[in-house]
Amino acid sequence: MKTTVPVRVNHIERGDKRLRMLDTAIKRCQYQQDALIEILHRATELFGYLELDLLLYIARELKLPPSRVYGVATFYHLFSLAPKGKHNCVVCTGTACYVKGAQEILTTLETFIQIKAGDTTPDGEVSLMTARCLGACGIAPAVVFDGEVLGHQTAQSVCKKVGEWQHGTT
C-alpha cells in the first residue's frame, strides 16, 4: 500500500506532523472508503484547506479514484480548495436573519473591506463568508467571528469588529 504514496505533498514534507495526524485519522477509519467525508473534515481541520496534492494523497490512501475525491471535496460547501484568511467572518443569510436585515450587514461589510462574500482580503487577513442558517434564528441577525456566534448584530457592530482585525488591535 505504501509504495504508491508520494514522497512530497507539495510544500508539505512527508514528516509533517499534520500529515502524520491525518494518517492516524485514516488508520482509525480502517482505510474505509465511505469515511472519505470524515477524512476531508479532518484534513481541513489540520491544514485549513484542501490542496490538490492533499486530495491526491487522500485518494491514494483510501484507494479511491482522484475524480471521486475531487468530486466530493467540491460538492460540499464546507470544503475549500483555496486558503482562508487569518480571520473568518461568516454572515448568516438564513430567512430569519434576512428578514432582520442580514443583507444590509453583508452589503455594508462588502463595501467596507472591499471584497465579495466568499473571498479573502488581498493581505490574507480576513475571509468573508455567508452561511445558509446557523440555527441561531432566535437572536437574529447572527454573525460568526472566528467561530464565535454573536447575535443581534448591526452593520456598524460588524464593521467595527472586522476593522479591529484589519488594524491588528486584537
Next chain:
Amino acid sequence: MELHELLEIARAENSQTKPIQIRCCTAAGCLSSGSQAVRENLLTSLEAAGLEQQVEVVGVGCMRLCCQGPLVEIDENKSHKITLYQQVTPQDAPKVIDSIKGKNTTLKQQDLQHPFFTKQLPIVLENSGRVDPERIQSYIAANGYQALYQVLREMKPAEVVEVITKSGLRGRGGAGYPTGLKWGTVAKSPGAKKFVICNADEGDPGAFMDRSVLESDPHRVLEGMAIAAYSIGANQGYIYVRAEYPIAIKRLETAIRQAQRLGVLGTNIFESPFDFKIEIRIGAGAYVCGEETALMASIEGKRGVPHPRPPYPAESGLWGYPTLINNVETFANIAPIIRNGAEWFANIGTEKSKGTKVFALAGKIRNTGLIEVPMGTTLGEIVEQMGGGIPDGGMAKAVQTGGPSGGCIPASAFTTPVDYESLSALGSMMGSGGMIVMDQTTNMVDVARFFMEFCMDESCGKCIPCRVGTVQLHDLLTRISQGKGTQNDLHLLEELCDMVKHTSLCGLGQSAPNPVFSTLRYFREEYLALIKQ
C-alpha cells in the same frame, strides 16, 4: 443492567438534588449571548455566599425564549416556586444569589404566565431546560430509558410498531408520512442487515428545533432510535448532523459514550439479546442532504446526490439494505408514546395530525424562540398571543413556514389551525417547523427571490429541471423585483414554476417553486405593481 439498577441511578440522582436549583441555559442561542460566563460567575458567587449546601448551579438545555437570553431559572423545590430571569449578564451573578436570599432584585424577570409559556404543551421538550444534557443520570432521573427497558423486556417488535401506528404519529421532518406505517414496512423488508438513520441535517433556514432537541436532551433521541431499531430488527444506527451545529455534535458524542458505558447502548442491552450501536456522521454543508436518498449517499462518503424513488429506503437504502430514516423530532416522540400509551398521544392534536409540534418562532416578532404546541393551535394564537405580536407597533403581513419548500401564509389566514392538511391547503407545508413572521415592510417578491436564490445555490445539479429551472426562475424574479419585468415574464414565471414542480427528481426541485406560488397566490398585487412601473 436491570430495571432496579436504572431506578437506583434515578433515586441517587434525585437524592443529590439540592433544595434550590439555579438552571442556566447552555443551548446555542444563550451561549452566543454569553451564558457560559454567567454560569461560571454564578458558581463563584455561590461559593462566596457559602450556600453550596442548599443551592446548586446546573447547565440545562433550551428554555425557549431565545431572544431574551442568557436565561437563568431558579427552582425552589420546596415551595415549587419558579422564577425566570432574562438578559442576565455575568456581572449579575451576585444579584441572582442575593435574590435567593430573599433580597429585592433589579434583575429582569420574565412573566411565566405569559401565553408564550402557558400555551405550550411539552412532550418533545419535556426535559428541555430541566435536565443536564451532558449527564445521563439526569436523563434517567427524568424516567429516561425506562421505555427502552419496557420495549426490550416486555414487548415484541410487532407490538411496538402497533403502538406507534395506533398513536397516529406522523413524520416530523415535513412530509408527515405515518411513522408506524414506515416502521412496519422496514420491519417486513427482508435483508441480512438493517439500518436506522436519524436525520439531523436541519437545513431549512429559520428552523432550529432539531438543534435545540439535540443540545437539550440528546438521550431522548438515542432512546427513540434504539426502540425503532428493536422494532424493525436493526443493529446499527447513524445520526447525520449538520457540521454547523458543533454543540449538538459534542453533546451527542458525550451522550453516546455515556449510554454505551452504562450498557443502554451496545451489546445485550438490558440483558436482552438486542445489540444496537450508534455512530455520528457529520455533514459538510449541503442542503440537499436533508433529502433521504441524498443523505444516505453522503453517509456512504459520496456526493450528496439524490436518486429516484422507488426503490424507497425502506426496501433498499444504505448500502442497499432496508433502512429506516426519521427526523430528530419524530424519534424524540417515541419514548413518551411508549411510556404513556398510544391512546394518550392520539388524544392530543387534531383528527389527522396527532400530538404536538415544535416550532422555531423567528423573524419580525416580539418573542422569538422555541415553542411546542398541540396540533390544531391556530397561527393567530402562535403569532399574536405567544409571539406577542410585531414589535414597534407593526402589523403582521405573513408567516413563512416550511423553509424553501414551504410558502407564505397571509395574515388573513391566521385563523387556520396548524396541522399537515391545513397548511398544505394554504399552499405551504408543515415542513420541519421553522416559522418566520414578516411584517408590512417585507417585500414579498424579494422573499420569493431570496428562496429561489437559496434553491439555485443548493441544487445538486443532477436533474435538469432543477439545475436550470431554478437559475431561470431566479433571473425572472430578479428582473421583476428590479421593476424590469413584463406581463410576459409573469406568465413565463408561472409556466416554469409548474414545469420545475412536476419534473424535478427530488423534493428540493419539486418544492422550489412553492414560495413563488404562494406569494403569487396571496400577494399578486405586489408583482403587478412592480410590473406596472
